[in-house]
Amino acid sequence: MSLRLRARLCLSTRHAGAEPSSRPRIAPLVVAGFLGLALPLTAPAEAQTFRFTTFDVQGNARISDSAILTYAGITPGAVVSGAQVNDALQRLQNTGLFEQVDIVPRGGTLVIEVREYPTINRITIEGNRRLEDDALLSNIQSVPRRTYSPSVAEQDANAIAEAYRQQGRLTATVTPRIIRRSDNRVDLVFEVAEGGVVETERLSFVGNRAFSDRRLRRVLESTQAGLLRQIIRRDTFVAERIALDRQLLTDFYQDRGYVDFRILSVTPELSRDRGAYFVTFNIQEGQSFNIGRITTVSEIPGLDAAAYQAVIRLRPGETYSPRVIDNTITRLESLATQQGQRFVRVEPRITRNDAARTLDVEFVISRGERVFVERIDIEGNQTTLDRVIRQNFTQVEGDPFDPRAIRQAAERIRATGFFSDVQVQGRPGTASDQVIVDVDVEEQPTGSLGFSASFSTDSGAGLAVTFSESNFLGRGQSLRFGFNTTDGSQSFNFGFTEPAFLARDLSLSLSAFYNQTTAQNRDFDTLDIGLRAGLGFPVSEFGRLNVYYGIEQNEISGLDPLESSQILRDEEGSRLSSYAGIQYAYDTRNTGLDPTQGVRLQFGTEFGGLGGDAEYVEATFLGIAERQVLREEVTLRASFEAGALEMLSGNSRQSDRFFLSSRQMRGFDANGLGPRDISVDNRDALGGNYFAVARFEAAFPLGLPDEYGITGGLFYDIGTVWGLDNVNGGPAGGDPVDDDLYWRQTIGFSVFWDTAIGPLRLNFSHPLQFESYDRTRNFDLTVEARF
Template sequence: MTVDILVRPLRVLLAACALAAATAAPALLAPSAAVAQSAGVVRDIVVLGSRRIEPATIASYLTIGVGDPIEDAALNASVRRLFDTGLFSDASIAVDGGQLIVRVTENPTINRVAFEGNDSITDEILLSSISTRPRRAYTRARAEADAQVVTELYRRAGRYGTSIEPVLIEQPDNRVDLVFEIDESSVTGVNAITFVGNEAFSDRRLRRVIETTESGIFSFALTSDIYDPDRLEFDRELLRQFYLSRGYADFTVLSAIAELAPDREGFFITFTVSEGPVYTFGEQSVVVSAPGLDPAEFEALIGAAPGDTYDSEVVERTIDRMIFLAGQQGFAFVDVRPRATRNPETLTIDIAYELVEGARVYVERIDIEGNARTLDRVIRRQFDLVEGDAFNSREVDAARRRIRGLGFFSRVDVATRRGDSEDRASILVDVEEQSTGSLTFGLGFSTADGPVGEISITERNFLGRGQFVRARLQVAGDFQVYDFAFREPAFLDRDLEAGFDVFLRQEDRSDESSFEETNIGFIPRMEFPVSENARLGLSYTFASDEIRDVRDDASDFIKADEGTAITSAVGYVYTYDLRNDTLEPTAGFLASFGQDFAGVGGDTQYVRTTARARAYTSFFGEDVVGSFEVEGGNITTFGDDIRITDRFFLGGDRFRGFESSGIGPRDRTTDDALGGNNFAIARTEVTFPLGLPDSLGVSGGVFADVGTLWGLDTNNRGGVTVDDDPSLRASVGASLFWDSGFGPLRVNFAFPIVKEDGDKDEFFRLTAGTRF
């Protein structure tokens, strides 16, 4: 009896505690205080704390309504939904019988969004990039996300040290001004680029391969080389192509790391590479799996012989030739698959070109995105494929490289997707445009012309049509040039460049030839390929050449030419290019041959012929580059004598060691240079590093020139006889090259070792220029 009396109250107390714990547990687990009951239904909803938002609107956000059973899950989901709206900084739900009491604290309303401290990026660009807008509710999460978006914009502009802080300024009526305070950093350049694991080629040579460059010592005054992670990935591919084209078939880029300097003012980039040995071509054969093709016809297209250094570009060209031949024979779906077998023992690579019948997949469509300015057809014409053609992945990759090579886009992505059926493929091109126009101011100096100034306006993608337009003014001590150039690189959407030049040139030649000259002309031209490595250019020239202000003591040869003559000429230039690089060749050669035929109307009648060939080779991992060049020309009249403005002149940069117009036929009485109807010259040059830090951009060279200029239509006039014999001249010298922040600079020190009486020597010559 006594025990029962003691136990019964204890049981009641324990039951009450359990009930209280069960009731309180959901509230403790909820994101905000929410008190519920496990039974009953909602009879009413009361909203407290609302100021701008209607209570009915707040009630509509809940997942529970009047008449619904009161359940913990529904109450917790309702609280979460209130927070998800982004309208409230706090929210809670309490249960009082059948009544839900919803308490909210509204986020303030954004009155204004502003930016402070931004100089390099405008408010309009920044505002269009963020999601925060006036008259919307402020949330800290969104403000921080927008600050990160702005930070990324500055990083893409090369300013990695920029910091952004969102700041609130309270205003009446629960409103705030959101101000993004921006502390802009300077452009983050590349302090140094180093390579690890390279033995065949020096760091200096490999830096010339990649697009990323080190910031120069004058970058602070002009432009700085900006770090770009997308470009870094492209550099890895450029390195791979460079090594594969030189026989390093095992080459890999193990890593490409960019480390931000502690002061956040620049990056240190390190490429770690594995070169491997040099391979040569071994046995090469053709295996035909597609019936109807003759292997012998395709074997004749193989572009390398056993023992030649392996070159991936040669393999690619061979594949292209085979695919083209198969297409001509009606096999549109033949795929050429090179099966390479490496022989580490002999360091050779055997290649079997397998011609197989590929899958019959057609191009369904080519979609282009991201080009707000550039016309679709400018991008589309980079494809050799059109809708309905047989799909070829190699052509797609080649088109991607050509689109990137346009220089119109900072990013180019080309993806292939399945079309509406299994035998259809769609190609998606996604690009990001960049600036293609520039206003250029140039400063230069040469010992021949003194200070040289230039102003030009250039647009490489005129009206988004891919056209080149330039208006330029050059002014120096003795000449002024005004010219306008226009180029359409794909006339009629074909590989046909068309354009024209208009120019006005005024030159004072009184120092060397006792007269002044004015040339006004118009030259329409076009150029197109005639073979895999050759191009043909055609042009027409209409020009007015005036010889004026002839001095009284000038040569009778010049006085006879005084006045104005109209030239109407057609011409052509054939160019054959086998260089391994068009900008910095280290192997191969370039040859050209051209003629101009004057006499299609006008006052002058002549045939001018010029020819030029230059070969390149390299030593010591391509750090030392040698070249040998020969050049010659002849002009023959079939009317009156050749005017002095149409003859050839040598000297200056064309024949180092002699002044401009410093050699050739000369009136010995007046010392006037008269030019010649013929010239021939040979030049040899070797360039090499000087062992100085690459950041200085200084290198050296040695050279030797030998040549002659001779011939006049008549060598006697007014009792004056001119010696126009083809006497050889020769010079040797050294050069200093400086790729400075103010443009490329070259200094020549030349010594004539063979010359004639009356020739004008020139020991020192400096030329420099800049663009900013």
């Protein structure tokens, strides 16, 4: 009597050419049944035992007999039960190497019959249009010329479907199929049904009173699709983005004093047709608190708290914000370091006054634990050098460990934009007073190559090619160059920046440019070529100083000897300029999360005459202020620009003087206002040695759905250009040019449209005050597309 055990692992019925699907089945362990028929019913049942002295392995081609016997685990000559033979069968089938396994005991010989899984001949993907084959094949584990595994094929199908899910196509399905070939080979085919994009149809909020849904949507990373999604823009739903949205929303409220703010729930609901999501944020705002009394106490003997109180910039009545508290703590701890105090910690103690809705803040200066940084371990950076990451830490090995400084370093690393994920945390070191700082980063692409088409009423249609790399060769350096051509002009620019020159917070910048123009309200040609190098470094919390040196070659040509102004004819030809300058910038606009106000002030002075043909002093100023009002629905902006040029020898040239573009002074053509020689027909723009312009603007929603990206604005501009060293105009030195100061004024309405092809701005202007020879403009359009 022989016993035959069989395990047949059938391929899924979804595989073309496969046998019908069934669970692994064991051919009957029928010994007991047969014996039950052969023996009297009254005889007791006895367990079947075997003793195998030889083994016969059949059907294997790639896997050796010894390997199969090892997997089976039956020792020659040993007495084994039927259950142990069944276990051997299970072990063989669980290896995942065999499509079918049969075990047949024949006396003292155990016959093991196997059918190996086929070898993959090739792998193809069918039905994919949105994602390329290479992008999908990189996600799978199956490999040609390796053994086919149904379980691995299923995992690969899920990985491909996940790639589509990340693109917002949640309904995509992937089916693995096989096509059998000769010599036990198969072609593995993944059939893809991509489905449609699952969009965020609506982002809504429940419980918000202080801010509208429209304002809160601008805080989130997610955006919602609109009725014109096919031509405006569309947003795919990504579940992982919800966690970031929760944090952004929490930070937004807390930065505005809502210390009790909570997100009760976030509910994404899928529509019945599985084509869109409706996401609802259920929030509890609470009340906004201001800062009350501000005090400082010291728990360190001999340390004067008054000196620390003096450097605090907080003032009672300001809106409470964890950000400003943290900045104040950093300032106090920095002062302690400057005084030689080590292991000083500053902790805020908050006393709440619900009636007045204020928070009294007491900064407690105490001695912290004596813990040092043992080392900083960096992992995950394949391209970026370790030093680029380390330079964001103010602490190095051997310094006192400061958790706040470590958190701030993590924020600075994230702000570089080199990494998609940054995790920084401390763990115990080799001694009780040592901490190891682990930095785990995940890199992301930092370079871009762009082609763009543009149109503006200043320069007409144009094409541009740009390249930028913000982490050149993993050194944290910035490299960029671009070529731009429009009607009547061509330009090329190159720039390189080393943000940590000499391993310090010192930036080195190098740039070069080439500009050629033959139009823009001028009947002559210009050619400008130049090189420039500069150094920049911080001088305060919000201030930065830049010094630079440059050299330029400027040329004016193409003047009409009969009709061109005598002023320009005197300037015809080329001239070399060598100059040095210094610039100070103070900017508070980018502090905090989505700030409601801020200013930027910029002062610059340039000196020409370090060699070359021009000697001059030039001063410029730029001031910008911005504030959001009316529950942050309306943004008010005011800006002022001015400049003055003083020649130390000779007269100023056209390339030296100031001109105003239509961006600086709306309602006028580029170079459309200022001194102009009206005694000749061409009336060339001459520019001026002085300029001043002020712009006032209010931007506000127009009541259209946010997803359209359309907002409006009102503006008022006032400005002028004046002053010449030489006013001798006319073809033969005729009537002098009037270069006196005449103010120009413009009012207008703007429409801003953030379209799928780029930002578009329409200005409808009405000049209120202008001179008869000025060139005005009532409409201005600018749109740029990147692809």
